[in-house]
Amino acid sequence: MINTITKALSKINPALALLAISLLCGSSFVSAKPMHTPTQMPMARAESVGMSTKGLKHIDKVIQAYIDAGTIQGGITVVARRGRVVHFSTHGDMDVKQGRAMEADAIFRMASSTKAVTGVAAMIMIQEGLISPSDPVSKYIPEFADMKVAIPLSDVDSKTKSKNKTKGKNTGATPAHRLVPVDTPVTIHHLLTHTAGIRSGGLGTKVDQVEPATGDQTLATYIPKLAKVPLDFQPGTQRRYSPITGLDVVARIIEIVSETSFDEFLQTRIFDPLEMNSTYFRVPDDMKSKVVVVADTGNSGKKNKRKKTVTGSLRYVSASAGLSSTAEDYLHFQQMLLNKGELFGHQVLSPTAVKMMSSNQVGDIDLTSDPKSIRGLGHGYTVGITLDSKLAANHRGTGAFGGGGAFGTMSWTDPENELVAIIMLQQPRGGMQTAFAKAIQQAIVN
Numbered sequence: 001m002i003n004t005i006t007k008a009l010s011k012i013n014p015a016l017a018l019l020a021i022s023l024l025c026g027s028s029f030v031s032a033k034p035m036h037t038p039t040q041m042p043m044a045r046a047e048s049v050g051m052s053t054k055g056l057k058h059i060d061k062v063i064q065a066y067i068d069a070g071t072i073q074g075g076i077t078v079v080a081r082r083g084r085v086v087h088f089s090t091h092g093d094m095d096v097k098q099g100r101a102m103e104a105d106a107i108f109r110m111a112s113s114t115k116a117v118t119g120v121a122a123m124i125m126i127q128e129g130l131i132s133p134s135d136p137v138s139k140y141i142p143e144f145a146d147m148k149v150a151i152p153l154s155d156v157d158s159k160t161k162s163k164n165k166t167k168g169k170n171t172g173a174t175p176a177h178r179l180v181p182v183d184t185p186v187t188i189h190h191l192l193t194h195t196a197g198i199r200s201g202g203l204g205t206k207v208d209q210v211e212p213a214t215g216d217q218t219l220a221t222y223i224p225k226l227a228k229v230p231l232d233f234q235p236g237t238q239r240r241y242s243p244i245t246g247l248d249v250v251a252r253i254i255e256i257v258s259e260t261s262f263d264e265f266l267q268t269r270i271f272d273p274l275e276m277n278s279t280y281f282r283v284p285d286d287m288k289s290k291v292v293v294v295a296d297t298g299n300s301g302k303k304n305k306r307k308k309t310v311t312g313s314l315r316y317v318s319a320s321a322g323l324s325s326t327a328e329d330y331l332h333f334q335q336m337l338l339n340k341g342e343l344f345g346h347q348v349l350s351p352t353a354v355k356m357m358s359s360n361q362v363g364d365i366d367l368t369s370d371p372k373s374i375r376g377l378g379h380g381y382t383v384g385i386t387l388d389s390k391l392a393a394n395h396r397g398t399g400a401f402g403g404g405g406a407f408g409t410m411s412w413t414d415p416e417n418e419l420v421a422i423i424m425l426q427q428p429r430g431g432m433q434t435a436f437a438k439a440i441q442q443a444i445v446n
Contacts, residue, residue, distance in 0.1 A: 036088040036104040038328055040275050040344065041335065044084030046443070049418075051079075055443025056087045062435045063091040072429055073295045074102040075408070076327040078422040079440055080335060088327075096295040107278060107290045107324050108424045111405030114323040117270060117333065118247045119357055119382025120349060121254055121262075121319075122192060124269055127353040130257050133189035133381075140253045143227035147186055148179035149197065150204040150230035174207050183234050188253065190235045191246040192381040193361050194370075198249070200240035201371070202232025213248075217316045219262060223252040239365050239379065241372045244320045247382065251319030263317050273346035274336055276329040281322050291324065294407075294426045321405070327424045330411045334402065334420035337413045357381045358401040358413070395437035404433070417444060 037043060046053040059077050066072045074092020078085065090102040125131045131140075138145035153176045190196035199205050208229045213222045226249060232240060251262040258265055263281050271279050283291055332343060337358070341349030349357075360378030367373040376392030378385040383401040386392050394400075402412025408425025410433050423436050 036090065038085050038088060038331065040328075041080065041085050041331065042083070043088075044086055046086040047445070049081040049084050049086060050444065050446040051081055051086055052443045052445050055439065055445075058439045058443070059087060059436060060089055060091070062432065062439055063089075066429060066432050067092045072408070072425055072427045072432065074292075075423060075425040076102060076104065076106065076108075077424075077436060078327050078331050079419060079443075080331060081417070081419040083335070083339075085331070093295075095293040097293070102292075103290070105278060105290060105326055105328070106292050106424075107280075107283060107287065107326055108292055108409055108426060109405070109407050110323040110325050110330075110409050111321045111407045112243065113325075113330070113403060113405035113409045113411065114319065114321050115247055115382045116403050116411075117266065117323060118251060118319040119192065119380075120270060120333075120337075121266060122188070122250050122381065123349055123353040123357050125254055125257060126356070127350050131188060131253060133187065133192065135188050136185035137187065137191070137249060137253065138185060140256050141224055141227070141249070143224040144186060144249075145227075147182050147227060148230050149182055149234055150177045150202070150207050150232065151180055152177055152203060175203060177203055177207055177230075179230055182231065184236060186231070186235045188250060189361070191242075191250050193239065193379055194241050194246060195237075195239045195362060195365060196235050196242065196246055197231035197233040197238065197240065198226065198229060198242055199245035200232045200242045202240060204230035204232040213316045213318075215316055219248060219252040219255055219317060219319075222316060223249055233369075237365070239362050239367055239370045239373070241370065242320075244318060247320040248318060251317065261317075262319060270333075270348060271329075273348055274329075274332040274343055276325070276332055279323060279325040279329045281317050281324075283324050292426050327422050330409075330422050330424075331420065334411050334413045334422065337401075338415060338418070338420050358383060358385060358399070360385055360387060394434065395441040408433075417441075419444075 046056050056079065063075060063077060067074060072092065073096050074094060076091070077087065077089050079087040088104070090104055092102055094100055094102045094106045126133065186196045194200065197204060199208065210225050210229050226245065254265055255262050270276065278287065336343040336348055337354055340351035341347055341354045358380045361381060362379045374392060376386065376388040378387040380401060383403050386394060386396045386398055386400040389396060389398045396412060397414045397416025399416050400412050400414040402410070404410035406428055408428045411420070411422045413420050421437065421440055423433055
């Protein structure tokens with residue numbers, strides 16, 4: 001009966017449907033914070049999808065505690081289970097100086113949360129047979145045919161500093177080293193799993209003399225230059241996170257093969273089908289008022305400095321860290337993955353492609369050299385995977401996968417628990433993200 005009434009009302013006015021649910025099911029449906037109605041996905045009472053309303057209310061208390069402590073200015077949290085949104089709350093401020101409360105459609109800088117979107121773009125190309133994970137990068141970008149690996153001269157000599165200065169971002173003395181040819185070509189697989197060794201913080205990164213990308217460059221003009229960057233290790237022998245480089249190379253390959261600019265490819269193949277209507281590499285002028293204004297929280301006595309985001313004349317599209325987006329857009333993205341590649345009647349990815357993307361792809365590679373390695377976690381194509389939920393202690397089901405960004409955004413898909421979760425912040429707080437996940441786990445009834 002309730003479903004019939006709310007379904008009819010939702011066709012007329014989604015807000016009326018939400019009100020009807022709260023009246024018919026009791027006031028316990030309403031969150032301690034204002035519950036927002038998504039524009040596309042349906043809402044449901046938590047108990048109807050095996051969750052606890054009281055448990056989900058704890059999310060608001062968790063976030064508010066961090067706001068009260070002054071460690072974050074605010075954020076947005078979303079939880080959906082079995083295709084229904086059961087929690088969608090805003091917290092704190094999107095502009096502290098102006099006293100402007102966080103809005104449900106606020107735009108956040110996604111940083112490395114961009115990577116999973118690039119991963120889906122790559123999987124589209126793979127499932128269509130246009131590229132293969134085993135393809136050498138040099139098949140598409142010939143400059144990558146003769147890449148080198150930086151090797152220390154010796155255990156003693158590697159600590160000796162030469163007088164040569166780097167020309168790029170790494171100023172100071174260059175460690176004594178030699179360059180040797182790669183044992184195996186860098187492949188798309190290596191780039192998607194961060195096992196290529198390109199700008200991943202090792203010796204090659206320290207002796208790198210290639211200037212960082214500037215706003216007036218494009219993937220086409222810049223990526224070939226990266227072939228001159230020495231690798232940190234032999235491809236496929238280690239895993240070390242490449243924050244802003246490896247996936248940009250993948251994006252350039254997608255451009256070459258699809259004969260479409262990377263941002264246009266994302267727009268037509270991912271953003272449009274998934275109704276991700278507020279996701280951009282360059283935030284339009286008429287949407288800039290929706291961008292969260294980052295405040296200095298003064299944590300640990302350090303200034304929370306941020307580089308200004310260039311939006312008007314920026315040409316270089318960072319497939320590793322360049323997107324800005326909303327909580328609802330990333331809800332759609334994660335729900336598509338939970339649905340094995342489908343949402344809103346669009347099959348963005350095949351179930352096989354989703355499985356490949358979200359399966360552990362690093363095999364028996366020693367992960368101890370990776371500073372971001374966590375016990376119980378594996379790595380798929382651009383996403384982290386919970387291989388052992390108890391060992392990882394991240395309050396997600398085994399097989400859950402997703403990623404986050406340096407500014408505090410994080411989202412994941414949890415097939416075992418049939419849910420997706422989104423937390424949008426602009427001050428990085430790993431502890432709060434864990435507390436958010438724990439609150440969700442404890443709210444699951446059956």
